Amino acid sequence: MSKIIIRIESLIVLLLLVFSRSTYAQASEYDSLSIYIMIAYYADEEGDPLRFSFLESDISPYIIDGTTMIPLRALAEGFEYVVDYQEKDKKIIIKDDRRESEMIFTIGSDTVTINGETDTMLQAPIVRDNRTFIPLRYVSEFFGKFVKWGKNVDGTNILIWVSSAQLLTDDDVSVDDNDDYYFLTEPDNPIPQYVLKSDRQTYRGIKIGDTYESVISLYGEPHKKEFIDGILSCVTYYSGSIPYDDPGSDISFYFTNGLVYYVSIYL
Numbered sequence: 001m002s003k004i005i006i007r008i009e010s011l012i013v014l015l016l017l018v019f020s021r022s023t024y025a026q027a028s029e030y031d032s033l034s035i036y037i038m039i040a041y042y043a044d045e046e047g048d049p050l051r052f053s054f055l056e057s058d059i060s061p062y063i064i065d066g067t068t069m070i071p072l073r074a075l076a077e078g079f080e081y082v083v084d085y086q087e088k089d090k091k092i093i094i095k096d097d098r099r100e101s102e103m104i105f106t107i108g109s110d111t112v113t114i115n116g117e118t119d120t121m122l123q124a125p126i127v128r129d130n131r132t133f134i135p136l137r138y139v140s141e142f143f144g145k146f147v148k149w150g151k152n153v154d155g156t157n158i159l160i161w162v163s164s165a166q167l168l169t170d171d172d173v174s175v176d177d178n179d180d181y182y183f184l185t186e187p188d189n190p191i192p193q194y195v196l197k198s199d200r201q202t203y204r205g206i207k208i209g210d211t212y213e214s215v216i217s218l219y220g221e222p223h224k225k226e227f228i229d230g231i232l233s234c235v236t237y238y239s240g241s242i243p244y245d246d247p248g249s250d251i252s253f254y255f256t257n258g259l260v261y262y263v264s265i266y267l
Helices: 002-030 072-079 136-142 212-219
Strands: 034-042 050-054 062-064 067-071 082-086 091-096 101-106 111-114 117-120 126-128 131-135 146-151 157-163 181-186 189-196 224-228 231-238 250-256 259-266
Touching: 034 072, 067 072, 067 136, 072 082, 072 091, 072 131, 072 136, 072 157, 101 136, 131 136, 136 146, 136 157, 212 231, 212 259
Parallel strands: 034 157
Antiparallel strands: 034 050, 062 067, 067 131, 082 091, 091 101, 101 111, 111 117, 126 131, 146 157, 181 189, 189 259, 224 231, 231 250, 250 259
């Protein structure tokens, strides 16, 4: 009997060591990094540009096994979702009335009900520091948002954008060793600008002479529109802005008679 007990105890110790090491390895990868979450959204006024702001919360998000967990209240307030807590059943109902969509969670369970159908998440919602945390990407993408993840230049911060429109990728604004663009210097503008050559195309395939509809089909709804005398003259797409710090990179398409005649990238 004593040998069985010893073997069981040894197995428990071994499992605890394995779990502790994997947990520490996961934590050590991100513990030294700060996580900043920005939201990008259109205002209610038609034609307003995509706006960027920090997602405000009194407690920080964290990452577990590659999944970013965020305080539910912060995300709900950021995008004006309706949240209903059912204390008795430990259920949470999130609604987006504009999309007529809802999700039903149970604390501690990775099963979620989406518009009446069940699905499984990578991480279950949990309560931590008296706050309910939910998987950021899973919830955001269900409600039609786009999630972009990256790090700042020196790698000390994790940057996550949750956007109502799809943001540009690094490839969209890459000009290093790219002879499709030429560098344009402007005395009054210190921001580097690169211009598409007349016989070349953008990373997604837009060329000089293409229509507005072609741009929309490849890049989606513009993040910003500009008009001259009521006629569309330019649309701009952003890679991701850090409020009060870095406007990020962008690509702009200029039109005349509804056709692209000029394309520029600002870094």
